[in-house]
Amino acid sequence: MYATTYHRPASITDAVKLQSSFDEAKYVSGGMTLIPTMKQRLAAPSDLVDLRHIAELKGITVNGRRVRIGAGTTHHEVSTSAEIEAVCPAACHLAAHIGDPHVRHMGTIGGSIANNDPAADYPAAMLALDATIITNAREIPAGDFFTGLFETALEDGEIVVAVAFDAPAKAAYAKFANPASRYAMAGVFVAKAENGSVRVAVTGAGSNGVFRHAGLEDALAADWSADAVSAVEVDASDLLSDLHGSAEYRANLVKVMAKRAVAAT
Template sequence: MYATNYHRASSVADAVKLQSSSGEAKYLSGGMTLIPTMKQRLAAPPELVDLRHVAEMKGISVSGNRVRIGAGTTHHEVSTSAELKAVCPAICHLAALIGDPHVRHMGTIGGSIANNDPAADYPSAMLGLNATIITNAREIPADDFFLGLFETALEDSELVVAVTFDAPAKAGYSKFANPASRFAMTGVFVAKAADGGVRVAVTGAGSNGVFRHAGLEKALATNWSADAASGVTVDASDLLADIHGSAEYRANLVKVMAKRAVAAT
C-alpha cells in the first residue's frame, strides 16, 4: 500500500470536519470495498476518516411502525435484531445473505448504500421500503438517492447517518447469488405498505444499478401472489450481461426471484 493519514472520528460533526478540512479524504466504515480497492491501487485517498467509533451512527430503534437504523450498524446486527425482525423480517433475511461472517460483522448498512454497488443487497431494500436516507445535512428519499452505478446523491463531504422507513404490511427478499462473492446476480425486494401500495426493487440485474419494476408493482398491487408475478414481462434490453449471465437470463431471474420473494412474505 502507500502512505495515508488515518483519523478516528468521535462524532458525526467531527467526521465531517475532518473530511472537509482535506477535501480528498474518504470516509471509512466497514471498509469492505474501500480497503481492497486501495490494496489494488485503484484508489489512493491521502486521508481516511474512520467512522466505526461514532456511537450516534449505531443501533436500531423501532417506535410503533417507524424504524430507524444507524448507518454504522453492521449487517450482522441487522440480521439478528429481534426488534427489527418483529416488524420487518425481510430486511433481517436480506442482511443474513450478505457475504460471509467476516463481511457481515464488519460491513455496515450506511457503507453499503453510500457505495451503491450495482449488485449490493441493501439498495433494493431501501427502494422497496420507500426509505429515507438521513445525512448530516438533509433527508433524501430513496427514489432520489440512487443515481446509477456507484453513484448517489451524496455531496463530497456529506455523510449518511441513518435510514428510516415505515414497517411494511408484507415484504420479502430473494436473490440468486454469485457463488463466490455472494453478491446478487439478481435480487428482488418486494414490499406492500399498510395503505396497499406496492414497491418492487431489483438489484444485480440493471445495467444502471438498482431500479424499481413498474410492471411487477402493478401486477402485485392487483394480486399479491407469485402467480401474478409470473405473468409479467421483463424487458432484457436494459439489463446487465456479463460472464455470469446474459441479459435474457437475468430477465428470467427477475421474475423467478420476484415470485420467491412474494412467496416468502
C-alpha cells in the first residue's frame, strides 16, 4: 500500500471540503473494495476521507410504506431491521446474504451503490424498487444512477446520503453466489408494486453491469408465477462470460434465479 493521509470528518460539509482540498482524495465508507485495491497498489489516493463516523449518514426510517436508509447504514443493520422486515423483507434477505459477517458489519449500502460493482447485490434492489438515490446535492432515480461497470451518475465530490423507496406489495431476491466471494454470478430482484406494475433487475450477469429485464417484467405483469418465467428468453449476447461461467450459463441462471425469487414471494 502506498502512503496516504487519513481524515475523519464529523459532518457531510466537512467531508466535502476535505475531499475538494486534495487532488487525489477518495471517500471511504466500509472500505470493502477500496482498501483491498489499495493493498494491491492498484489505487493510490493521496488522502482518505472516512465517512463512517458521520451521524447524518446513518439510520433507518420507515413511514407507512416509505423506507429511507442512510448511506452509512451497514448491511448487518439493514438485514436485522425490524422496521424494514415489516414492509420489505426482501431487502433484509438481500443484505443478510452479502459477503461474510465481517463484510456485513463493515460494508455500507451507500458504499456499495457508489462503487457499483457489476456483481453487487444492492444495485439490483435499487433498480427493482425504483429507489431514489439522495446525495448531498440532488436526488437521482436509480434508473439514472447506475451508468456502467463501476460507474454512476455521481459527480466529483458528491456523496450518497441515503436511499429511499416505497415498499412494494411483493418482492424477493435470489442469487447464485460465487462460493468464494459470495458475489452474485447472477442475482435477480423481482418487485410488484401496489398498482400491479412489475420491475425485475439483474446483477452479476450483465456485461455492462446491473440492468432491468423487460421480457421478465412483461411476463410477470401478466402472470405473477414461476411458470411465467419459463417462456421468457434471456439473450446471452449481452451477458458476461468469464472463468466462473459462460454467457449462456448465466442466461440460464437468470431464469432459474427469477423463478426462485417469484416462488419466494
